[in-house]
Amino acid sequence: MHRGLVARPCARIRRIAGGRRAQEVRLARFLRNPAVTAEEMARRAAGLTAARAAGRDIVVAQDTSELALGGKRAQANGYGPVGKGGGTRGLLLHAALALDAGTGALLGLAHAEVWNRDTGAKVAARRSRALADKESQRWLDVATHAREDFAAAKRITVVSDRESDIYAHLAQRPGGVELIVRACQNRTIAADGEDAIELLFPFADGLAETGRFVAEIPAAPGRKARKAALAVRVSPVTLRKPRHGARDLPDTVGVTLVDVREVGAAEGVAPIHWRLLTTHAATSLAEARRVIDLYRMRWTIEEFFRTLKTAGFEIEQADICDPKVMIKLVAATAVAAVTVMQLVKARDGATDQLLTDAFEPEDEALLEAVSAKLEGATARQKNPHRKGSLAFAAWVVARLGGWTAYYGKPGPKVMRQGLDDFRRIKFGAALTFYDSAERGRDREGALRKPRTSKIAFARKLRRDMTDAERKLWHALRGHRFQGLHFRRQVPCGPYIADFLCHAAKLVVEIDGATHSTDAELRRDSLRDAWFANNGFSVLRVTNAEVYAEFEGVLETIYRRAEENLPPPCPSPANAGEGTLAISELDGGDGLLPLPRSGGGLGRGPYKVKP
Secondary structure, X not given: OHHHHHHOOOOOHHHHOOOOHHHHHHHHHHHHOOOOOHHHHHHHHHHHHHHHHOOOEEEEEEEEEEEEEEOHHHHHOOOEEEOOOOOEEEEEEEEEEEEEOOOOOEEEEEEEEEEOOOOOOOOOOHHHOOHHHOOOHHHHHHHHHHHHHOOOOOEEEEEEOHHHOOHXXXXXXXXXXXEEEEOOOOOEEEOOOOOOEEEHHHHHHOOOOOEEEEEEEOOEOOEOOEEEEEEEEEEEEEEEOOOOOOOOOOOXXXXXXXXXXXXXXXXXXXXXXXXEEEOOOOOOHHHHHHHHHHHHOOHHHHHHHHHHHOOOOOHHHOOOXXXXXXXXXXXXXXXXXXXXXXXXXXXXXXXXXXXXXXOOOOHHHHHHHHHHHHOOOOHHHXXXXXXXXXXXXXXXXXXXXXXXXXXXXXOHHHHHXXXXXXXXXXXXHHHOOOOHHHHOEOOOOOEOXXXXXXXXXXXXXXXXXXXXXXXXXXXXHHHOEOOOOOEEEEEEOOEEEEEEEOOOOEEEEEEOHHHHOXXXXXXXXXXXXXXXXXXXXXXXXXXXXXXXOHHHHHHHHHHHHHHHOOOOOOOHHHOOOOOEOHHHOOOOOOOOOOOOOOOOOOOOOEOOOO
């Protein structure tokens, strides 16, 4: 489903299926399956994002968007009201994106919730309802999920706009999570003197300027890019509890107010004015600018909704009668839209992301080949980015989408079109990879189906194994190691495992010298997280360990396999006749002896010393 949405971004099942009837039926059954839920899709996506966020200072930007799907016909199909007046029907999507606070890189989807308002039930007065019964609760839920899902992150800052200016949001902030909220309510604050009360907005107006700076304001629909001079005012404030809906909350909450105002705005331009409430400490202009920069990253989620609605997937054009099915499609589309957004964010090369954040590992060779074909004679028509980076892939996809590399920057529409073209190129490459001799015929004389490019890539890796891989494979192959069935270079989802034992749910990876770089370590952590989410444990050994400590490597593999097997492996003491100790495998020349006959669990010739 995700692959089809990325390859052919739209809201029509038939196009997502690529025009294939069988695939269309599969997707329809998938969306109608009661075991498939939008919550599970969002949870799995957040799990992958959490692996990328480990050790980073991250920003979680959240917002809600209405998906207008029609009028009377949508109402008859069971869609609830959205927008003002109640005449428009549709769904609501509350999404949160995780970004790197230093580079602005889009790491992935942090949280998503799609719901349909009840069309028939009467809603009680707002003040009489508990916060947990209101849609406002979702702003608090994102902060809670961020603390739980991104516990390995260095720092978490949740950023949101004026709709999240809820006293409980600030008062019930989870530990380890910072907040930046744009103020909407002119709240009462504690002033000098006992029981003195003052309003927030007049207090901000009366503050002295902390300093000024000039910021680049990017273009937006109906607004040109410009430079703006911003005056900053900073002060700690103590918010007082509102009279209604805060009975069990503390009487006051201390935050920092950062007031940002544009000065000298041109005629006809609406000046910027942000009143930001944050739990970050800020007393100087530099600290205030840091808070402002973090808040400005919230614009990414506005671009995400634009990609979802008009600039890419056109989710509001979907014609699905069942709201439950539509909720699942929106969740799947939200996950896929992040991939397009990642390419848009990575286009300048400032995010330092790996290609595998949005593509499969075997796509790298094809992207390099396409890049070589697209590059022109001039310097501006050369791909300036490092191979293996997401920026390199973004340049290729943008050129495929019609970008000339001369004017402007590629946006979501260009990236969407380029992804569509790249998937077609990939499909064509898979069809032509094997010649007729490779395809062969089956026992009935019919032509075998062409193998996919991933299987082809795995076969190539088997032919081009490193010396360390060959040495370890000689010990693992043919059930000879404790009778366990190991396979080599096995395609698994988006990855290819070096050695895999299904019975023991064990993946063994041999790492070379390149795996010591920060980029490769991040890539390995994502890979390990994917295998862990699918029930496999990963054991990593280096080339040097295979050469210098081969007996110890086999010992470690055996112990890990023994832990994972449902029935424990037989005792090495009962190995029987024909058993070789690991120390006897290597005859001193670095080569292993040929295996003797044997099979089944515990009957292979290679045993571990007791």
